[in-house]
Amino acid sequence: MQQAPPTTVVILGLSATGLALARALGPAHCKGIGIDADRWQPAHWTRHLAHPRHLAARALDLSLANDLVALAATQPGPCVVLAASDPACNFLADHRAVLSPSLALSEAYVSARVQPLLDKSAFARACAVAGLDTPQTVDVHGPGDVVAFGNQVGWPILLKPRASFAWRQRLGGAKLVAVAGPGQVAAALGRFSNDFSAIVAQAEVPGRESDLLVAAVVCGERDGVVHDVLTARKLRQWPVGYGSASAVRIDRLPDVEAAARATVQALGLRGLHGLEWKRDARSGALRLLEVNPRACLWLDVARLAGAVPVAIHLADLTGQALPLAPAALAGTLWRYGLRDTVALVAASARSVTGLRALASELTGSRAAGDAVFEWADPAPLLAAVLHGIRSPGQRGTGEPAP
Numbered sequence: 001m002q003q004a005p006p007t008t009v010v011i012l013g014l015s016a017t018g019l020a021l022a023r024a025l026g027p028a029h030c031k032g033i034g035i036d037a038d039r040w041q042p043a044h045w046t047r048h049l050a051h052p053r054h055l056a057a058r059a060l061d062l063s064l065a066n067d068l069v070a071l072a073a074t075q076p077g078p079c080v081v082l083a084a085s086d087p088a089c090n091f092l093a094d095h096r097a098v099l100s101p102s103l104a105l106s107e108a109y110v111s112a113r114v115q116p117l118l119d120k121s122a123f124a125r126a127c128a129v130a131g132l133d134t135p136q137t138v139d140v141h142g143p144g145d146v147v148a149f150g151n152q153v154g155w156p157i158l159l160k161p162r163a164s165f166a167w168r169q170r171l172g173g174a175k176l177v178a179v180a181g182p183g184q185v186a187a188a189l190g191r192f193s194n195d196f197s198a199i200v201a202q203a204e205v206p207g208r209e210s211d212l213l214v215a216a217v218v219c220g221e222r223d224g225v226v227h228d229v230l231t232a233r234k235l236r237q238w239p240v241g242y243g244s245a246s247a248v249r250i251d252r253l254p255d256v257e258a259a260a261r262a263t264v265q266a267l268g269l270r271g272l273h274g275l276e277w278k279r280d281a282r283s284g285a286l287r288l289l290e291v292n293p294r295a296c297l298w299l300d301v302a303r304l305a306g307a308v309p310v311a312i313h314l315a316d317l318t319g320q321a322l323p324l325a326p327a328a329l330a331g332t333l334w335r336y337g338l339r340d341t342v343a344l345v346a347a348s349a350r351s352v353t354g355l356r357a358l359a360s361e362l363t364g365s366r367a368a369g370d371a372v373f374e375w376a377d378p379a380p381l382l383a384a385v386l387h388g389i390r391s392p393g394q395r396g397t398g399e400p401a402p
Contacts, residue, residue, distance in 0.1 A: 013035075034056065068103060150185075215257065228307070250301055273291055
């Protein structure tokens with residue numbers, strides 16, 4: 001029997017998230033092409049991707065869309081485009097009419113689905129309509145609104161940018177600004193240049209970082225049927241408390257899996273998504289924090305644990321038979337070592353629990369891997385170090401950060 005030509009996968013955004021997707025292409029038997037305007041992103045340096053000179057360092061614009069259509073015409077098999085950043089999701093949604101006749105695009109990249117997930121205000125409204133349990137969230141029109149909200153729900157409260165990727169670098173890598181009381185409101189708003197239209201205020205969900213629970217979900221492109229769910233627990237973040245994952249462990253969490261299935265059904269989602277909850281320390285309830293219409297930073301833990309969500313997603317996108325969805329190996333540990341080391345130092349500066357936690361994780365985990373380092377593919381680590389020096393807090397977006 002003649003073997004079908006391989007699928008070509010174009011990854012937009014070459015941060016550690018893009019690298020996670022690139023590493024998943026081997027088990028999926030696909031070849032990959034990487035694109036990001038920032039050549040110092042780690043996945044620009046990986047052996048898992050090709051970087052054609054005319055495509056590798058491109059901005060996300062109509063010219064790139066036209067060149068992707070031209071690329072698809074030269075490939076012997078299907079050509080898929082995957083987003084590894086929020087701006088890439090917006091790009092694919094904005095240029096869907098140009099791209100979709102020639103390339104396989106997930107139904108996740110449709111404006112009506114993307115915008116409610118990437119805008120914190122719209123997300124809160126969509127979840128309220130769907131009956132999903134999220135922290136109370138309000139739009140902000142001035143300092144008085146923030147003080148009144150804090151007095152209503154109790155301090156501390158969180159100020160979050162509606163579009164987090166647009167502010168990540170300005171906030172030093174953090175996703176939000178915590179406000180302990182009325183006296184801190186003016187300074188907190190100043191970090192957002194007093195642009196009230198850009199932020200929301202949200203009630204804090206009490207609990208530890210290890211109460212942050214995540215899931216990767218693959219939904220059928222045509223019918224929304226859930227093909228695979230992988231659950232995990234965040235152990236640490238950087239910046240501490242309100243940053244991105246720096247250590248994640250595969251845990252079997254039946255209530256999180258059930259919540260993931262209910263959430264994607266309630267929101268009518270399609271494709272590959274990353275979801276996050278926090279278990280409320282007061283009640284034990286799962287409070288939905290975010291849904292990403294793409295792979296998340298920590299997705300590489302799936303490959304390390306023997307799961308294949310990306311392969312399942314790609315097969316569904318291209319109309320091929322879906323591979324079996326093996327159970328992920330519980331206890332598998334993923335770390336973003338460059339960030340997690342700093343997070344551990346920060347924790348250990350307050351107590352010895354940080355070092356004890358690391359020792360426990362390394363001895364108790366069944367397998368471990370790093371976000372940017374592999375012995376067989378060491379160059380992304382160097383790129384990540386240099387990128388961190390050049391642009392602290394910036395993530396791969398496919399276009400320059402603001």
